[in-house]
Structures are given as structure tokens and as C-alpha cells.
Amino acid sequence: MTMSSKIGxxxxxxxxxxxxxxxxxxxxxxxxxxxxxxxxxxxxFPSWRRPRGRVRYMTSSSAMIANSDSTSQSINNERQQRPSxxxxxxxxxxxxxxxxxxxxxxxxxxxxxxxxxxIDALSPQEKNRISCEFRVSPLSRVEELSTTHxxxxxxxxxxxxxxxxxxxxxxxxxxxxxVDRALSSVGGTVQAACDxxxxxxxxxxxxxxxxxxxxxxxxxxxxxxxxxxxxxDYGEGFCVFSDIAVAANVVLQRYPSVVKRIxxxxxxxxxxxxxxxxxxxxxxxxxxxxxxxxxxxxxxxTSDLDVELPMGCTDETYLATLYHWINxxxxxxxxxxxxxxxxxxxxxxxxxxxxxxxxxxxxxxxERRNKLVFDFAHSLQIPMVITMGGGYPRANxxxxxxxxxxxxxxxAHQYLSNLSEINISSKEDRSELISxxx
Numbered sequence: 001m002t003m004s005s006k007i008g009x010x011x012x013x014x015x016x017x018x019x020x021x022x023x024x025x026x027x028x029x030x031x032x033x034x035x036x037x038x039x040x041x042x043x044x045f046p047s048w049r050r051p052r053g054r055v056r057y058m059t060s061s062s063a064m065i066a067n068s069d070s071t072s073q074s075i076n077n078e079r080q081q082r083p084s085x086x087x088x089x090x091x092x093x094x095x096x097x098x099x100x101x102x103x104x105x106x107x108x109x110x111x112x113x114x115x116x117x118x119i120d121a122l123s124p125q126e127k128n129r130i131s132c133e134f135r136v137s138p139l140s141r142v143e144e145l146s147t148t149h150x151x152x153x154x155x156x157x158x159x160x161x162x163x164x165x166x167x168x169x170x171x172x173x174x175x176x177x178x179v180d181r182a183l184s185s186v187g188g189t190v191q192a193a194c195d196x197x198x199x200x201x202x203x204x205x206x207x208x209x210x211x212x213x214x215x216x217x218x219x220x221x222x223x224x225x226x227x228x229x230x231x232x233d234y235g236e237g238f239c240v241f242s243d244i245a246v247a248a249n250v251v252l253q254r255y256p257s258v259v260k261r262i263x264x265x266x267x268x269x270x271x272x273x274x275x276x277x278x279x280x281x282x283x284x285x286x287x288x289x290x291x292x293x294x295x296x297x298x299x300x301x302t303s304d305l306d307v308e309l310p311m312g313c314t315d316e317t318y319l320a321t322l323y324h325w326i327n328x329x330x331x332x333x334x335x336x337x338x339x340x341x342x343x344x345x346x347x348x349x350x351x352x353x354x355x356x357x358x359x360x361x362x363x364x365x366x367e368r369r370n371k372l373v374f375d376f377a378h379s380l381q382i383p384m385v386i387t388m389g390g391g392y393p394r395a396n397x398x399x400x401x402x403x404x405x406x407x408x409x410x411x412a413h414q415y416l417s418n419l420s421e422i423n424i425s426s427k428e429d430r431s432e433l434i435s436x437x438x
Contacts, residue, residue: 010307010325083130083216083416086195087115087409088188089223090137093180095172103171103238104393107402111388112223114406119413129420132413137188137224139180140246144190147249148278149241150233157182157240170235182240185224189243189343189387190250192220196341196383197255204258217416218383221409226345226389228272229298236298237270244343244387245278248285251341260284263329263339263382265373266303267322268347268389269295269357276301286335290322292350295358304335311358315365318350322369326376342382344373346408347389353400355392366404367411374415386412 091109116134119127145154156162160174167174199218228244229237248262264279266272266289279285286304293308307325309318329336348366349357361369377384386408393401 010305082128083420084195084199084218084220085130085132085413085416086192086220087132087134087223088137088192088221089134090181090184090188091223092136093177093184095175095177095181098173102392104391104398104401107391107393107398107405108224108388110398110402111405114402115223115409115413118406118410126417129417130413135191137184137222138191139183140186140190140241140243144246144250145186145241147253148232148246149230153233154241166234170240171238172240185227186241186243186246188222189225189385190247192222192385193247193251193341193343194254195220196385197251197258200258200340200383201255215381217378217381217419219377219386219412219416220384221386221412223388223405223409225387226268226347228266228268228275228345228389229270230274231277236274239274242274242278244345245275245285247385248279248341248343252284259340261338262286262341262343263336264288264343264345265376266290266345266347266389267350267369267373268345269349269354269359270347270390271296271300271306272303272345273298273301276303276306279304286339288325288329288335290325292357292359295356305333309359313350313359313361315362315368318359318361318365319368319372322372326372330376330379336380339380339382342377342384344377344384344386345389346370346373346386347391348401348404348408349390349392351391351400351404353394353397354390355394356390357392363400363404363407367407370408370411371415374412378415378419 089108089112091112095105097103097105112134119132142151142154142158157174158179160176160179162170162174172178196218203215222243225243227235227239227242229235229239230242230245235241244264248264251259252262261283262285264272264275264285264287266275266287268289269292271291272287272289276287276289279287280302288305288307289303290307290309292311292313294311305325307321309321325333348354350359350361350369351357351366352360352362388405388408391401391405393399
């Protein structure tokens, strides 16, 4: 179905059947929680698979927590009362690209440090409003990748057997360090989604209720990923594997009691074409992509909901369009019906400062876009995983892109912090009212 209106060109696909994952792709994914320790610590793990630099699991201002039963119980009680927001990052996996390569590999470390600096600059009281940690992205396992991608393609990439044409389509020269980066780009998003689901299971298993109001949100993030141009057996546009698609398939298999339906909100300037194809005909994963009509570099695909905006689009048109379709999904659209988990692909290449974006959104417009998505997830009380997306700085000025990327995560942190403050104030007001009535 295709229709046009004042708020953009829209196309939808009707899903009438559920296409299950072929049995030869399904592996026995362990239902046990994933081990946080990195696999490169294994003595038998090749040295080239180990990241360089110091592995940091928390912000510099956070203290390591002792592993004791009493402390664990205290942490669980505290987590029940505070929003949860774990942030994964993979810039410890260094990849040296050829000179003048157009992909801004250095941005990942720069963005992560900006986020940490912004959070470290907060007062202790502000930091303590939410449970937030920084953790290194684990490497995704072959059985996880094979829930989504061809096992033959996975093996060929890992072993460096892709053809020159396939490597050129991906956009990165093959290297051992590049393998780790691709695996960590998926692994961080998978682990972020698993963290969210583990907390959902914990709340469900303990029949936790929140007598003082709604339950604190469960969000997690990855300062990488959003690789939405990867298909079943090939990659393109700097995407080897689709981290969001793999994460979605993994949690659907591993956490069937708490996640039965997933929504992908893709707001990169480019269409999420890979995810559109990977989930075609699936009712358990719905795809919504809002992107530029004049920025396709390969064949256009069909998502469950595609919204095209013109080149040069400004804040007013962009935000009005997004507001309309988010409200449609919130009120009566079948796409968001019964959703248990949201993935937000938060590309910032819609910025007018972006080298490849072809749109004219301001930094304030990007922040307002983020808030619309945050409000949507919070209003429906749906857990959410935030990933990076496109963002291509101009050679002489990286700051607008770096700041826009960093603000996605810091803005989410502050959004959750403000919710926590409201809940604390509400509790205090209720306590005073009860005390006055005694």
C-alpha cells in the first residue's frame, strides 16, 4: 500500500503470514545469562583477537562493587527503584583504515569519551538517580550471527574469504582487527538487549510491583552498531552483519516468556534496507524506517512502514512527520501493537552538517527527534535498546557530528534521570501527605 500526503511519501507492507527462521540456521543458543568477562581473556584465544588498551566497565567516577550476597541484594533493591541504563562501547577494538578512507572510524572513541565526560560532570546526586554503567562490547558468537545470516557467509567473512567485489560493497578492507570490530558491533547490541531482557525476567520472576507508581524504565545502549545495510549473505554500506537483526532474533529465541514482538525504529538518513528484507514476512519483528527519498545507494526495499522525506528537509517538516507517525503507532497502528522491546537506530546523518546526509536538520531538531522516541517508549512502558547509526563529519569540523552522537546517549541518560527525580518527588509528597494525616 502506498500513499502520499503533506507529511511525506509513505509505503507500508501488509503482513499476513509469519515466516519462521529456517531450521538449519537455528543453533542451540544457551538460555543462561551471557558471561560479562571478555572471551579474549581465554588463554587459547588468539592474540590478534584481543583489544588494545585498558578495558573499562564503568565510568571513571564509579567504584567497583564487591561481590558479596549482601551487596548484591542491596544492588537489586536499588535497581528496582531506579531506571536502568547500561552503555556498551567497542572502540577498544582498533582498526586502522587506509589513508583518506571516508569512514570516520575514530568517531567511536571520541563519542564515547564525550558521553563519559558529560556524565562525570554531573553531581553525585544526579548520577545516583539512575543505574548506569559503561561496559566493553563482547564479541558476538557464530551461533548468534547464524540466527540471521548465512552460516556460509559468516564463515567466509571470519576466515577472510570474501571476494574483492564483496569487500568493496562492504566498504572496509578485510583485516583480523576488522573481524573483531564487526563481531563487537553485533555483540554489544546483543548484550544490551539481553541485559534489558534479563531485568524483565527478574521482575517477572520475582513478581515485582511498584506500589509508588509505574516501574522504572529499562533501557540500554550501544555506542556502535545500527548496521542496517547488512543482508542474509552479503553486506554493504559499511555494514557486515546487522546487529539489530541478530539481537532481535537472539532475544526472541532466548527470552520467549518476556519478548514476543519487537519494533525497530530506524531514523538514519538512509533506509534500513537490510533489516526490511531480513524481517520481511515476519509478524514478530516490525520495521519502521523514516529516511531521505534522495539518498539510496542500492535498491530500495519495503519495510513495514517506510516514510520518505525530501532532500533538504528541515526541522519543521521532519518533526511534524515523525510526530504524526509515532502518534499513529501509539494510538491505533498495528505496527506497534503488542510490542515488548524497541530498538532505536539513532543515526545523526540527518544533520545539515553531515557530509553525506543531504538533509538540513539542526542539532536542536535531532534532540527533539530523540525526545519524541523517548516519549513514545516511556508512554507505552516498552523497554528500549539504543544504537548508533550514520554520522559523517566534514574534514574540517567533526564537532557537530560528535556532539549529536554523544547527545543521543546523554539525552537518554538525562531523560531517565528526570523521570527518577519525578518519582522521588512523588514519593516524598505522598509520604508527607500520609504523615500529615496521621
